[in-house]
Each structure stands twice: as structure tokens, then as C-alpha cells.
Amino acid sequence: MGNPLSRDPIAEAQRNWEEHGWGDVAAPMAAITAIMRTQQILLARIESTLKPFGLTFARYELLALLNFARKGALPMNKASALLQVHPTSVTNSVDRLERAGLVARSPHPTDGRTTLIELTAKGRTAAKDATAALNTEVFSTPGFSPGDVKDLIRILGEFRRNAGDFED
Amino acid sequence: MGNPLSRDPIAEAQRNWEEHGWGDVAAPMAAITAIMRTQQILLARIESTLKPFGLTFARYELLALLNFARKGALPMNKASALLQVHPTSVTNSVDRLERAGLVARSPHPTDGRTTLIELTAKGRTAAKDATAALNTEVFSTPGFSPGDVKDLIRILGEFRRNAGDFED
DNA sequence: TGAATATACTAGGACATCCAACGTTTAGGC
DNA sequence: GCCTAAACGTTGGATGTCCTAGTATATTCA
Numbered sequence: 304m305g306n307p308l309s310r311d312p313i314a315e316a317q318r319n320w321e322e323h324g325w326g327d328v329a330a331p332m333a334a335i336t337a338i339m340r341t342q343q344i345l346l347a348r349i350e351s352t353l354k355p356f357g358l359t360f361a362r363y364e365l366l367a368l369l370n371f372a373r374k375g376a377l378p379m380n381k382a383s384a385l386l387q388v389h390p391t392s393v394t395n396s397v398d399r400l401e402r403a404g405l406v407a408r409s410p411h412p413t414d415g416r417t418t419l420i421e422l423t424a425k426g427r428t429a430a431k432d433a434t435a436a437l438n439t440e441v442f443s444t445p446g447f448s449p450g451d452v453k454d455l456i457r458i459l460g461e462f463r464r465n466a467g468d469f470e471d
Numbered sequence: 472m473g474n475p476l477s478r479d480p481i482a483e484a485q486r487n488w489e490e491h492g493w494g495d496v497a498a499p500m501a502a503i504t505a506i507m508r509t510q511q512i513l514l515a516r517i518e519s520t521l522k523p524f525g526l527t528f529a530r531y532e533l534l535a536l537l538n539f540a541r542k543g544a545l546p547m548n549k550a551s552a553l554l555q556v557h558p559t560s561v562t563n564s565v566d567r568l569e570r571a572g573l574v575a576r577s578p579h580p581t582d583g584r585t586t587l588i589e590l591t592a593k594g595r596t597a598a599k600d601a602t603a604a605l606n607t608e609v610f611s612t613p614g615f616s617p618g619d620v621k622d623l624i625r626i627l628g629e630f631r632r633n634a635g636d637f638e639d
Numbered sequence: 640t641g642a643a644t645a646t647a648c649t650a651g652g653a654c655a656t657c658c659a660a661c662g663t664t665t666a667g668g669c
Numbered sequence: 670g671c672c673t674a675a676a677c678g679t680t681g682g683a684t685g686t687c688c689t690a691g692t693a694t695a696t697t698c699a
Contacts, residue, residue: 308637311628312553319539328606331613334620335513337627339528340555342510344634345503359685360507371487379647385480387508389687394648399685416646416695438496445499446633451626452502458619459505460479465614466512469476529655547678560656562679567654584664584677 313337345441352440356433357403361388362396363433366405366422370430375422378411382420387468405429481505513609520608524601525571529556530564531601534573534590538598543590546579550588555636573597 313336320329349360358366364386369375377385383393397420400406405426411417422430447455464471481504488497517528526534532554537543545553551561565588568574573594579585590598615623632639 306552307635308552309639311631311637311639312555313631314628316535316539317624325602325606328610330617330620330624331610331615332606334615334623334627335517335610335613337624337631338506338510338513340636341627341630342506343555344631344636345506349503361686367484371484380645384476387480387511390647391649391689392685392687395686414646414696418647434493438493438500442496442500442503445503446630447499447502447626449498451629452498454622455502455626456498456505458615458623459502459509460482461619462509462614463479463481463505463512468508468512469479471477471479471482527654548676556655557657558678559658559680563655582665582677586678 313340348441349437352436353433356429356436358429358433361392362400363430363437365393365396365400365420366426366430367434369406369420369422370427370434375427376409376419378417378419380417400426481508516609517605520604521601524597524604526597526601529560530568531598531605533561533564533568533588534594534598535602537574537588537590538595538602543595544577544587546585546587548585568594 313333316336317329317333320326320332325332346360349363353359353363356363365382368382368385369377379393379397380390383390386393397406397408401408405423407421407423409419409421411419445452463469481501484504485497485501488494488500493500514528517531521527521531524531533550536550536553537545547561547565548558551558554561565574565576569576573591575589575591577587577589579587613620631637
């Protein structure tokens, strides 16, 4: 889909912003646009790594979350909150994961409204295998230096806290 | 869709990774996940700012690109390359923008294969207004300190260069 | 008990992305 | 000059995400 460009299009945009008298917001614009593009690149890598497992990133995240939960089960609404996604998206993901035999729905023992999502044995295996693949194929060579990784975690952590993701 | 959580779910994931013996990739995993989440937050802000203009981010990017192009026109394939998206995605965006009267297709004067995308007067106004809105509502208060903005531009710029986005 | 709230599902729609395939047009090798 | 290869944009199909709205059920609290 793309050969390398001769010039950085985001740096170009930043220059355009400055020339049009928006110099005060040119840098933040460039940073935000760069985050958008970086996410695109990373997502493509992750999805191509997960494809052999029949997983998308959204479904993998849910699987990984369940894998870390005690007893491998979580209520739907907890999963929605922890993954920061819309409840209907969780329903959608669970539908597909259930159809693939990786998770199962079960009624909550005391609260009749909530349904628990539970990892099946097959789902636990898939979670482990997919995680191993991501670790070796993506996370071990992230494209950031260790120092930059540290900076990113700090910068984006502060951003997310200020955005209301969590209080800590 | 979300009240603040009591703890940072990404920091939590990082801890889980370390406890499972994947300490060597725990930090990159956290950084990459943070980029994913940050992109989500920023995209939501941008889209809600663009909504009154009947624009999505993908369509706005195309509009802004045309607005900076000399003569307000670009070939489809140039737009595809500069925006780093699949040609069919550009077709999709142009279809919708054309239906909204913001751009127009026209044949290339010398190369019969390529079609030019051209800003209409209405499109140029929309581009200017939407940019002004983004500048005041999003980019002026990005949620990053000026120093962090600078770091992000450098770190993500290097990443994108290494990923083959551009050569410079 | 009754009203407000919480939970999850269904249905429908908007949107973006990618892929395979196609017709048209151009360019390059011979 | 011709013919093959490549480039370009489009179509149709598939996938996937998110959102809104409405429904049904269950819980909580006044």
C-alpha cells in the first residue's frame, strides 16, 4: 500500500500550520497526528500477528483480560469498563468469541441481571498462544528505544489520567 | 461509557506481564497499549468536534490536504500516498465528500488514468471552519505539556521513519 | 409495593478498512 | 509500431467497530 515518501507528511503539515498563522498549535497538531499514524502502524502489526489465531485486537484484549482474571471469568460490565469500550462492542466480541468456542456465557450466581464471560479451555490456550506470538513478534521489537518506551509510558499515562481514564 | 477507574488498567497489565515472566517485553507492551488507548481518546475528541461539520477525521484529513495543495486539487493516488491509506479508502471518502458537495472529481488533463479531486468553494469553507474548530477545541489544549509534545514528535517521528513511512 | 435504576441483548445504521477482480489507460521492451 | 506489463480508479464483498434506540429482565431504594 505504500512506498516510503520522500518527506515526512506530518512535518509537512506542521510547516503548513505555521505558515498559516497557527504556529501556537502546530506542534500539538503534529504530535496528535503522529499518534494517529503510529497507532495505525502498530495495529496493523498486531492484527497480522493475531490473524493466524482467528483473533482481532479487540477480541484478544478481552481474552487476555479474562486470562488474568481470577477464575478466568468476568461480568460483561466489568469487561466493558476495564477495556474502556462500549457495552455493545463487548457483546459483539463475546458473540464471536463464543461462536469460536473460546469463551462461554454463564449466569451470575447472585445477580440475575449480569452475565459472566468465562474462558473455555480452548480459549485459555488461544490466549496463551496469541500472547506468546505478540510478545515475540511485536513487543520484543517495538520500534522504540527502552528510554523512549519509558517516556511514552509516562507521557501517555499522564494524558490518560487527565482525560479521566483512571484516578491514581 | 466510562467513569474513572480506581487503577490504571495498563499499569495493571504491565504488572501482570511481569508476574508471568514476560518482564522483558512488559514495558513495550504497556507503551503500545497506551498509544492505542490515547489514540482512541483523541479520535473521540476530534470526531465530536468535526461532527457539526458533517465530517469524520478521515474525510477531514483529505479536505485539509486539498486545502494546502496548490490550486486545491490533487490526484487520487497522491492523496492515497500522502494520507497513507488504501486507494479504496480514498474512493470511499471522495464519494461521501462529493455527495456532500465539498469536493468534485475531474479528469486529469494529460493522464487519462488519473482523476483529480478538487475542492469546491463550499469545501474550502468547510475545511477552514473545521480547522479553526480543531485548533481551538482540540489542538490548543492537547493534554500534553509543550515539552512532552516535543518528545512525542521526536519519538514517533523516528518510529514512523523506521516503519518505512518516509525517508528523510 | 412501586418507581427508578442497572444490565444485557437485539436491530439497524454509519463508517472505515482491506481484498480480489475488472476495465481503462499509459509506458516500456522488442 | 505493437504488445505486454504496469498503473489507476472503481466495484462488490467481507470484516469489524461504534453508536442509537428500544426491549426485557432484575435489582435497589424510597
